[in-house]
Amino acid sequence: MQIAQDDLRRMLRLMHTIRSFELTAQTLFREGLAVGQFLGALHSYEGEEAVAVGVCAHLRDDDCVFSSHRGHGHSIAKGADVRAMMAELLGRESGISRGRGGSMHMFAPEIGLMGGNGIVGGGTPLALGPAFAAQYRGTDQVSVCFFGDGAASQGVFHECLNLASLWKLPVIYVCENNLWAATTPICDGWPVADLAPRAESFGMAGVAVDGNDLLAVYEAAGEAVGRAREGVGPTLIEAKTYRHRPHCMVIPEHRPEDELADWHARDPIARLEGHLLREGAISDVELADLVTEVEAELQAAADFARESASPDAATFADYLWA
């Protein structure tokens, strides 16, 4: 597949934005802890950036994304404002969900970001909704759901595969198989090596892809989105990847060191950079500039978040009813 170099550079930038977002968020979290303030759960997407970016590159603002507990990457890739996201992490009124949602519940429906989910697998049936709506209205929108290998053991996910396949809904399920579900290794969660046959057993397309290879993800997602838009039906993509950090901020690292080292060596950002450098699509200087810019952007986001006001406590009952 031919990808315009501009597009690749844009995607690289997004991947850096995600990584930088996570690093900045961790700093804020530790700052908060230092002053005795809980800031809830924080699940880093570092290491998995190619998945969100490669998939969302094919989406329009009127396509929907349903995210998971590990949702910062999906949100940024879908186009969310990192300032509003950062403010959300601090529970500010300027946050992307007005401080009501926090890390796991970032919403921006105007760009198709339909929220993270604190329930593992919780997004899988919701994602059927906009896909159904597109089919119902005869439009060509698609709906994408990101979830983990752990979520693939939730029953509802299988109901969704069945229904999506039965009704040929324009939905794409993207399983981010990072080999771990919290502290449980994949061998204690899956009796099989691959998820694609499961999709096939429901009569639907299933593919596996190297989730650390942006080009591979981009290509697989492009096909899936194309098929969905054309009304051919849903696709399940299993992206094999790895998270660089522990499950969340409060659970210590428990994974084997050599496994970690192994996967760090397969870092999706370094890999894409290597490709772009080799192809002459970016220079060392441009790369350094890009990183500097992104870091500045995230610093500005952190400042914006810190300086933003918290919601007035008296407004706790707002936004329940429409």
Place this chain on the structure above:
Amino acid sequence: MQIAQDDLRRMLRLMHTIRSFELTAQTLFREGLAVGQFLGALHSYEGEEAVAVGVCAHLRDDDCVFSSHRGHGHSIAKGADVRAMMAELLGRESGISRGRGGSMHMFAPEIGLMGGNGIVGGGTPLALGPAFAAQYRGTDQVSVCFFGDGAASQGVFHECLNLASLWKLPVIYVCENNLWAATTPICDGWPVADLAPRAESFGMAGVAVDGNDLLAVYEAAGEAVGRAREGVGPTLIEAKTYRHRPHCMVIPEHRPEDELADWHARDPIARLEGHLLREGAISDVELADLVTEVEAELQAAADFARESASPDAATFADYLWA
């Protein structure tokens, strides 16, 4: 597979017992209605007798069966007393569940009958329990769960396949695919023709069998039970069959006449009788005697049920707590 003729005759008798039970139950139900008495739900197993009988023939009293809403056949095949079952249908104290359960909740744990279930798919995770217990205790018991094609669309069923496969539990899932779920045809429920690939996608054995052919069911179940007892792991059996009656007593027939006729021509009882007659394993006279005996048994059961006392209304709070 060689099956002793005695065993075949015993199985034929059980199949007749089930059919006769259903016919008698329908009479009682209509009698009840005639005097303005509700008797709840009644789901006939007529037409599917070979499945329950062929599977349960391999089970001991200390093996468990988890049944469905359409559970009379499973109960009889597992060895339940038809008098107590009939009394249960009339809500008598002498009923198999003391009149507390009714048609959908027949229990006889001393013979491994762990109950029907009013929740479609409800038995699927429960069945993992005794299988787990057998593995935990190092015994060779197996656990069997019967459920319908409709239930195969419940999420929890897939969680069960995953867990059973992962832990190699001695459980056998028997899907009675009778082509309909209430008034919904299989084509509106399944996007695929077969269930076995689904089991395989979880790394577990899956087989399809002609559910109207007792010999085929008996053989497939024998292998599955053998594998489970030996600790090799679980099996999913899809038995293709058909119910002769509407979904339940209060829903009118909605299926195409030619489909009905087609399946009546494949009646599992007539088929087994034909086989036995051809093989000289039974004579016409013996067959007639068998039917007469079974009918008499069921008449006696109906009489027993009618004559049994209803529970004392003051005891409604009994049996909640152990």
Place this chain on the structure above:
Amino acid sequence: MRNVTYIRALNEAIAEEMKRDEAVFVIGEDVADCGGVFGVTAGMMKRFGRERVRQTPISEAAFTGLAVGAAMAGLRPICEIMYVDFATTCMDQILNQAAKLRYMSGGQVTVPLVIRTQQGGGTCEAAQHSQNLEAIFAHVPGMKVAMPSTPYDAKGLLKSAIRDHNPVIFLEHKLLYETKGEMPREEYLVPLGEADVKREGTDVTVVATSLMVLRALEAAETLAGEVSIEVIDLRTLVPLDFEAIAASVRKTGRLVVAQEAWTSGGFGGEIVRRVCEECFDALVAPPKVVGSADVPMPFSPGLEQAVLPDADAIVDAVRAVA
């Protein structure tokens, strides 16, 4: 004025709203071919086509989740769960998703969803087909909860629920389906959150819901001349028209709540709590809740009647406080 059944009233409400608004569609098990097992959506498929009357596999979690997601995308799903008892298989979609999405998103997402289901005992369907679970839905903030007792209210409330921008759980009662009532030929709405005084009285306030409104009216007849009962039909639990209750209690000084749900831990206790907090001084006798005995529903008809509250139970409670 016409005299129509509760089923017919519901059917008309759905048809009228589907005609009025293309975004309205029906989804659920058996809803197309037989119009739902209780016939509420009978004729819809013929009239509006299969695209708008979507018959699903037995996958409550997936299709309820789809409905939530479709509502987020601007459609107005009417999602039928056949029995409220089966809502246990999609509680996550109801309590954690539908009820919370708007709030978690800081008001950005709207979920204009109606979940229709029916509840209640009296048909000998035993413990898994006879529950009254309104207290669960009313306790968890974010869902409106409707419980119509008459055809008039059923139609008017359902139309309002469909037009409401919030998720509404619409709880019908299986024993009300065949009841008849007066209804204008012209279009009308019954707003959510307005109780209705079904009978005026001066001595004792009876607050009732669903089928128990009819029982309360019977009790009022029985006691006519002895005690004058004011029967308040809440119609919706959320929003709760507490003013209507308070006004009546301030007049009568006596309160009996009649619910079919289990007496303990039900919504009746909530009404007693509110009345105590807001009109304690008006009370001249202890408020009382009449409900089902705190046991799973037994199958046997005599036991079931012993468990269910009837008009006599209300009569007794009224006499006890009058």
Place this chain on the structure above:
Amino acid sequence: MRNVTYIRALNEAIAEEMKRDEAVFVIGEDVADCGGVFGVTAGMMKRFGRERVRQTPISEAAFTGLAVGAAMAGLRPICEIMYVDFATTCMDQILNQAAKLRYMSGGQVTVPLVIRTQQGGGTCEAAQHSQNLEAIFAHVPGMKVAMPSTPYDAKGLLKSAIRDHNPVIFLEHKLLYETKGEMPREEYLVPLGEADVKREGTDVTVVATSLMVLRALEAAETLAGEVSIEVIDLRTLVPLDFEAIAASVRKTGRLVVAQEAWTSGGFGGEIVRRVCEECFDALVAPPKVVGSADVPMPFSPGLEQAVLPDADAIVDAVRAVA
């Protein structure tokens, strides 16, 4: 006497019972490798082996159902659901199966199961990780419901729960885990169904559960000299030690219930109902329930604190009725 944490107390209870009875085993997510994300089962795997400490895929419905079935087969599972919020994904196994099997079977089946989970807010984990759902479990008959507030009670109640022949839902509180309390070295049990007077007083009865017991004791300190509060810790909602409440209310004539769950429709209303029905004449002031505001839990710390009831809220309520 020793001073140990609530976590440690739970850990000891489990270890002691596993040692005492081979039928006891632990099942749940992450329970082996990290001892559960809160560390309650830390060290168990090492001590009792992987067979008795079963770490599962993220399949709450399957493993909870397995636990129910294993209990039916005579084992004594301790099933951990990581957050009570996730119980929505296995409500069927809890409410329709575990709670009802014994009754539906006419007392033939026994379900000696403990479901351990933790609930509560205060950690900025937002709407899907902060709920208090005890009212749901207490309303549906068939489960015992425990809510310990101290390490002493936690240990003694959990040991009783494990030995109980009925399903028990054991609700811990995430903010109690690190609290410490006195505990004997010798073995002891705390029976299910006995409330504990945590502080004697003469003016106002405060009935509290879980973390709110600590808040009530704070309130009592604050008000010492002004109002004498009697703090009753229910310890279990089912069975409910109503006599303890009644005895206190007969003495004080004033009742405040403190629960962290949403104020409306919670178990507090049930206590008010019972008190009104059985000791109305003793009441000299309106009973009051203090609970959370009726909204999903907001993420932002200031909003969360505005929603949660604290000691001040109890002080205010006590002053209002004193």
